[in-house]
Amino acid sequence: MEITFSNVDFAYDKAAKPLLKKFSLKVKDGDLIGIKGPSGAGKTTLFRLLLGFEIPDSGTILFNDKPLEPFQLQLLRKETTWVPQDLDLGEGKLSEVFYFPFTFAANRSKSPDEMKVLSTFEALGLPKSVWQEEFTNLSTGQRQRVGLAIAYLMDKNIMLLDEPTSALDEASKEKIRNLLFDGKRIILSTSHDPWWLDRCSKIIELK
Numbered sequence: 001m002e003i004t005f006s007n008v009d010f011a012y013d014k015a016a017k018p019l020l021k022k023f024s025l026k027v028k029d030g031d032l033i034g035i036k037g038p039s040g041a042g043k044t045t046l047f048r049l050l051l052g053f054e055i056p057d058s059g060t061i062l063f064n065d066k067p068l069e070p071f072q073l074q075l076l077r078k079e080t081t082w083v084p085q086d087l088d089l090g091e092g093k094l095s096e097v098f099y100f101p102f103t104f105a106a107n108r109s110k111s112p113d114e115m116k117v118l119s120t121f122e123a124l125g126l127p128k129s130v131w132q133e134e135f136t137n138l139s140t141g142q143r144q145r146v147g148l149a150i151a152y153l154m155d156k157n158i159m160l161l162d163e164p165t166s167a168l169d170e171a172s173k174e175k176i177r178n179l180l181f182d183g184k185r186i187i188l189s190t191s192h193d194p195w196w197l198d199r200c201s202k203i204i205e206l207k
């Protein structure tokens with residue numbers, strides 16, 4: 001698979017200076033991309049453009065060499081998981097809310113049994129006890145690892161990770177990298193974390 005941003009300009013406020021100016025990037029299977037830059041530089045906006053929530057003012061975004069027309073966008077979305085920095089699964093015990101992302105048609109076939117979920121939690125250093133906890137009572141780092149567990153279990157070819165290590169200790173970071181990075185899928189990550197950026201195959205800096 002291949003994703004290409006070619007000379008993309010984008011502004012939310014069309015009267016203001018563009019947020020992204022002539023942004024170009026080519027990524028392919030096995031790439032682990034780190035996108036860094038100050039808050040507000042447009043890192044998350046790149047994900048929104050890729051998923052078609054925003055449209056470039058000029059330039060093109062290609063998925064497997066084809067423009068993101070509705071059909072191609074649908075194909076891309078099917079292949080993609082986005083893990084936000086602060087996952088919100090709503091109210092309820094984790095064992096109840098965990099399956100919500102697996103209720104969507106594109107993910108239903110990936111819905112894991114409880115044993116698989118708990119063994120993934122173990123691999124990410126999450127104690128089994130969190131399964132019966134209220135999701136909203138989990139720590140930020142635990143919620144983040146739940147999001148990454150969901151991404152792992154969905155097993156998509158493209159992962160968009162927002163600050164994947166921001167609330168994690170070094171041991172957990174290592175576990176997450178080992179679990180998610182299989183050398184085959186595309187991982188696009190926003191990050192301020194030198195530890196994570198050091199392990200990326202390519203770093204993009206937004207000003």
Ligand SMILES: Nc1ncnc2c1ncn2[C@@H]1O[C@H](COP(=O)(O)OP(=O)(O)OP(=O)(O)O)[C@@H](O)[C@H]1O
Pocket residue numbers: 012013019037038039040041042043044045046190
């Ligand atoms: N839907 C929107 N409508 C208008 N402006 C927006 C919208 N989303 C983001 N912005 C603005 O665009 C700029 C870039 O936002 P973006 O979330 O892409 O930044 P970021 O680099 O991911 O920041 P952070 O590191 O804080 O997450 C910010 O100034 C933000 O306020």
